[in-house]
Amino acid sequence: MSDAKSKKDLIPKQGDMMFPILRIMLRISKRDNEEFIPNKKIFSELTKEMNISPIAQSIHYDNDPSRPKIAYNYFEFALNRLRTAELIDRSVASHCKLTPNGKSFTEKYKGIENPDHKDIFALPEYKDNQKKQRKTKKKEEELGEQNTNVLDQINKSVEEYNNNVKEQLRNYLFSDGSEGAYRLEDIVMKLLKKMGYGRDDDDDESYVTQRSHDDGVDGVIYQDVLGVSKIYYQVKRYNSDIQESQIRDFIGTLGTYFSTNKGIFITTSKFTKGAKKAAKRGDIRLIDGDQLLELLFKYHVLIEEERTLPIYRLKKDEDDD
Template identity: 40%
Template structure:
């Protein structure tokens, strides 16, 4: 048979791991290829770039969408396990097929998909998208796809950061600032100091080898609580106790308008505020917790070459 599309793979994907064990991607590809009775020719078929087998690629996309809905988890890289939510879905006697429309029942998937809805509907399976693709030029299609991948990456990165410990987030922040060039290239110019009695300081950037010039860092790993003006004033107070006016306040949340104003009230203070969106953009730009999956070259005719 022909290689099935990624939505057709999703229900069998859950079925073969319903025992709750952890399976690798190679095991999933093998078990699912047996389920769909794929022959050697089917398994040799590759995606247009030629860099990956088509079936393996579609199994990967199925995994990604099931994960977004919370039906599976990835306990380690390239390994998958069904969740209680996934088991509950399989217990539905009327269910025999899973597609994106079904995944929209789950809050986690709704939250993920909402990241694409800033410019109207984005039904990933409906006729609207097909009509848009047919009406757009390839450059526009590639641009929109790239934008959606970028939004999805930011969403996944934020969820990962929120799932980690405060200590991990503090180390992440210091690593990011190091990649951005603060403190030079010497790793000893950075120090994570966040403790229960840190006085509002989680990290220190030493701007010179004698450690005279310092920038202090506050890292707040919050889910939804916005940073208040009191938090900013407390941070400024902690800076004053250290004898400095330079600080960077970074959060996985956002700042209230009053907090933004509090940071700018004193012109002598140099307080930089970085909210979740800016944090994610910087992490992606400087490849902290991020890796490049592939680079695509788009070529065009060199008209100058052909001119007389």
């Protein structure tokens, strides 16, 4: 037998605590003239009456300090059972009082040694409330399942709505002929800055290159806010896939004119396998059309949040002793 298990055996079971709790509450109410008695006061007297040692009181579930202490948790369970039997009233947080039924029931068992807690479970009030609790729990589970279904429908509708916006955005990127291509270069610059590229001061030298005279490079931006190094990028507004030769040409341009092999190649279409392999041979980051749309959404470029819908759930307050 483990040490933890042997210590746990020193703690009385929930059912065994129930009659002692009733006796203690009756005694305190008469002795101290208290109606609602603090739970901790009841527990303190219970530990003395049932010889629950300080060591036993300190044991946590699984010996995990972040979890409740077993003895006090058993005590709470016992209180809840007594409330279900309508023998105690827990309407005041962290306090209990005997109901009229609780007083007469406790007096009835006065002098009886080791009364059986099953007598409490046999009370009509306990049985009726147990049935109500089971019905309530079933109803809560049904409502919870309905809420889950509603949330799933909401999420699906939001996803469909956003996908439609993405298609609108995709069409916008292809609009306005050649001027649209130049506009896309500006959009990419704005996106990269939102992603954290570029210097965050007046000395930022990020720029979109001169139209049609860019030597295969559409923009230049600092890699970080300190301006340690520059990143060169090319943007292709194509319907057809980007080929390996186009990546090789881009790498060649970077080496010939800018003495680097580091760059970003962005397209509204896709990359062939050959293009992807060529990019790996250099230090080229590829962004295809789908990834571009995701990034524009993520960093709120050309889109904005239309509305926020508050969705609520039930938060149950428990006694906090």
